[in-house]
Amino acid sequence: MLSTINQRIGLILFIIAAVYLFLSFQLPNYPYAPVDADVIPKGLGVLMLILSAALFFSKAIETEAEKEKRNIPKKELLVLLAVFAMIFLYILLFEALGFIIMTAVFIFFSSWFLGYTKWKTNIIVSILFPLGMYAIFVFALGISLPKGILPI
Amino acid sequence: MNAFDGMITGFQVALSWEGILFVLIGVIVGTLIGMMPGLGPISAIAIMIPITYGMDPAPALVMMAGVYYGAVFGGSTSSILLNAPGISGTVATAFDGYPMAQQGKAGKALAIAAIASFFGGTVSVIMLMLLAPALSSVAISFGPPAYFALMLMGLTAISSLSEGSTIKAMISAVAGVMVVTIGIDPQTGTQRFTFGNVNLFDGFDFLIIALGLFAIAEVCMLVLNRKNRSLSDDQKLGSLKVSRADLKEMSGPMTRQSFVGFILGVLPGAGATIASFISYIFEKRISKNPEEFGKGSIKGLAAPESSNNAATSGAFVPLLSLGIPGSGTTAVMLGAFLVLGVQPGPLLMTDRPEIFWGIIASMYLGNIFLLVLNLPLIPYLAKILSIPRPLLISLVIMFSLIGVYSISFNVFDLYMLLVFGALGFAMRVFSFPAPPFILAFILGGMMEQAFRQSMTISNGSLAIFVNSPLPLSLILVAFLSLVIPGLLKWRSRRKLAKM
Numbered sequence: 001m002l003s004t005i006n007q008r009i010g011l012i013l014f015i016i017a018a019v020y021l022f023l024s025f026q027l028p029n030y031p032y033a034p035v036d037a038d039v040i041p042k043g044l045g046v047l048m049l050i051l052s053a054a055l056f057f058s059k060a061i062e063t064e065a066e067k068e069k070r071n072i073p074k075k076e077l078l079v080l081l082a083v084f085a086m087i088f089l090y091i092l093l094f095e096a097l098g099f100i101i102m103t104a105v106f107i108f109f110s111s112w113f114l115g116y117t118k119w120k121t122n123i124i125v126s127i128l129f130p131l132g133m134y135a136i137f138v139f140a141l142g143i144s145l146p147k148g149i150l151p152i
Numbered sequence: 153m154n155a156f157d158g159m160i161t162g163f164q165v166a167l168s169w170e171g172i173l174f175v176l177i178g179v180i181v182g183t184l185i186g187m188m189p190g191l192g193p194i195s196a197i198a199i200m201i202p203i204t205y206g207m208d209p210a211p212a213l214v215m216m217a218g219v220y221y222g223a224v225f226g227g228s229t230s231s232i233l234l235n236a237p238g239i240s241g242t243v244a245t246a247f248d249g250y251p252m253a254q255q256g257k258a259g260k261a262l263a264i265a266a267i268a269s270f271f272g273g274t275v276s277v278i279m280l281m282l283l284a285p286a287l288s289s290v291a292i293s294f295g296p297p298a299y300f301a302l303m304l305m306g307l308t309a310i311s312s313l314s315e316g317s318t319i320k321a322m323i324s325a326v327a328g329v330m331v332v333t334i335g336i337d338p339q340t341g342t343q344r345f346t347f348g349n350v351n352l353f354d355g356f357d358f359l360i361i362a363l364g365l366f367a368i369a370e371v372c373m374l375v376l377n378r379k380n381r382s383l384s385d386d387q388k389l390g391s392l393k394v395s396r397a398d399l400k401e402m403s404g405p406m407t408r409q410s411f412v413g414f415i416l417g418v419l420p421g422a423g424a425t426i427a428s429f430i431s432y433i434f435e436k437r438i439s440k441n442p443e444e445f446g447k448g449s450i451k452g453l454a455a456p457e458s459s460n461n462a463a464t465s466g467a468f469v470p471l472l473s474l475g476i477p478g479s480g481t482t483a484v485m486l487g488a489f490l491v492l493g494v495q496p497g498p499l500l501m502t503d504r505p506e507i508f509w510g511i512i513a514s515m516y517l518g519n520i521f522l523l524v525l526n527l528p529l530i531p532y533l534a535k536i537l538s539i540p541r542p543l544l545i546s547l548v549i550m551f552s553l554i555g556v557y558s559i560s561f562n563v564f565d566l567y568m569l570l571v572f573g574a575l576g577f578a579m580r581v582f583s584f585p586a587p588p589f590i591l592a593f594i595l596g597g598m599m600e601q602a603f604r605q606s607m608t609i610s611n612g613s614l615a616i617f618v619n620s621p622l623p624l625s626l627i628l629v630a631f632l633s634l635v636i637p638g639l640l641k642w643r644s645r646r647k648l649a650k651m
Binding site: 005009013020023027028030033034035036037038040041044047048051052054055058060066069070072076079080083084087088090091095103106107110111112113114115116118121122125129130133136137141142143144145 | 202203205206316317319320322323326327329330333337339340341342344345372375376378379540541542543545546547549550553554557558561563566567570573574577580581582583600603604607608611612
């Protein structure tokens with residue numbers, strides 16, 4: 001039944017579209033507008049249902065290039081997941097610890113993790129980049145970035 | 153104001169010290185980001201947007217335009233040197249550029265690309281200068297139904313012209329509009345799909361979508377390809393000299409393809425990538441020696457390079473005079489306009505002539521800067537290609553995070569950036585094109601508004617879209633642009649079955 005990748009994606013999109021459509025029908029009425037807030041979402045939901053069904057039943061065969069793109073080794077996916085985890089940690093902590101410290105730590109570790117071996121250059125970039133960006137944003141553009149635990 | 157007075161106004165902006173400085177910054181940044189394989193003009197523009205906060209709109213937009221055409225100019229460098237296109241608009245550049253580099257003529261190839269780019273860009277700016285004001289004065293009478301139909305046509309055109317499956321491209325487009333519906337409906341105040349979450353009341357800022365779907369997703373692809381070779385220090389570029397005979401050989405393709413590129417750039421949906429491919433095939437078809445193409449032909453290099461740069465300026469025609477972007481990249485440009493409080497469209501030319509004409513005038517200047525930068529300085533600029541991938545990845549992630557944080561100072565938006573980054577990556581992996589999504593996201597809100605205004609005018613009758621000739625014909629074109637490719641495929645399949 002779910003033999004091809006397009007059928008699987010089509011099914012997932014169909015479910016998303018159905019949920020979206022269901023939520024569109026829950027939208028409250030507003031009597032004074034000729035086109036209420038629910039008209040466009042309902043239309044989009046129906047359109048998405050049709051398109052996901054079309055994807056499900058389409059006979060298009062996946063090209064070699066498309067298959068190639070999909071073929072990612074497990075190990076590489078784990079690397080990617082680790083990068084996302086690092087970004088997540090950065091977002092979680094950077095308001096508390098401050099932009100400069102977290103950015104320096106992030107650049108150093110993610111570059112090192114991704115295979116950058118020249119640690120001297122890495123340290124220099126990790127320190128200079130956040131300082132430079134902080135100076136540009138805070139002093140030149142007047143956009144404040146979190147100070148965190150540093151005094152400046 | 154006629155075009156002559158307009159250009160005087162424009163050059164007053166472009167040739168002020170601020171104008172010159174920001175054109176220069178724009179084209180340098182654009183060239184450098186455009187050169188990086190994997191990072192496209194959308195990422196380049198989105199990364200630069202936060203820098204413009206609080207700037208005067210005219211110099212800021214002159215800079216953003218410079219980033220855009222600078223990126224298209226710079227994309228050719230990595231196509232030629234690494235056979236890894238800097239941007240999708242320069243894929244065709246590698247067909248003949250890379251073989252030339254392998255023959256030890258990298259310098260010459262870069263010089264030819266720079267000259268062809270300059271020529272295409274400049275010819276196209278001249279046509280932009282003539283066409284944009286004319287279109288503005290026509291468009292001023294367009295009502296909401298015509299606008300709705302125009303935007304619909306833009307979306308169907310980009311879907312049917314996207315690489316790969318049209319169904320997938322349409323799904324991307326519909327999903328883009330679905331994401332816009334999240335937030336408080338501006339007309340009735342109804343909360344749509346917010347689940348009571350305060351962070352969602354204003355919907356998603358377009359920068360979150362642009363940086364997520366493009367910059368972060370491109371970074372993910374870079375992570376996967378981080379071991380690909382970057383430029384080695386000892387690679388010799390060879391002489392940058394272009395002989396008179398070479399110039400003569402490239403003059404034909406350059407002239408023809410500048411016009412082809414411009415027209416394709418103006419039309420919705422096409423843009424630099426498609427223009428460069430069509431121009432390459434065009435020149436190969438009419439060439440007396442088509443077998444030379446792909447082996448380092450000067451014509452095969454000059455054609456896509458003049459075409460993609462011409463398409464870039466051409467894409468400014470609908471953006472400036474209608475306020476409707478025709479491609480993913482110009483959609484993000486429109487976002488840059490709106491961030492600065494400038495609404496492009498038919499009124500821009502009369503209300504903000506310094507911006508309308510300033511951008512056009514700055515493009516002449518920008519193209520000259522790019523030529524001067526690229527010809528003698530290219531060996532030094534190309535050094536940026538030797539930045540180690542891991543470091544580049546970390547820095548782009550940082551730029552994206554800072555960019556999103558500086559619009560709202562809201563950590564929730566950063567998590568959403570991560571979510572859209574993952575979505576963009578998944579779309580790339582499963583071959584769903586991202587440009588229709590961003591274009592739909594930018595157009596979605598405007599389309600809904602135009603639709604409702606039309607319905608208010610017509611008292612709720614859909615007939616308003618078919619009663620006057622302009623909306624009717626635009627909707628017909630939109631419909632046909634989706635149906636015709638499908639019919640052609642179906643016919644060729646039937647033919648195959650009969651054989």
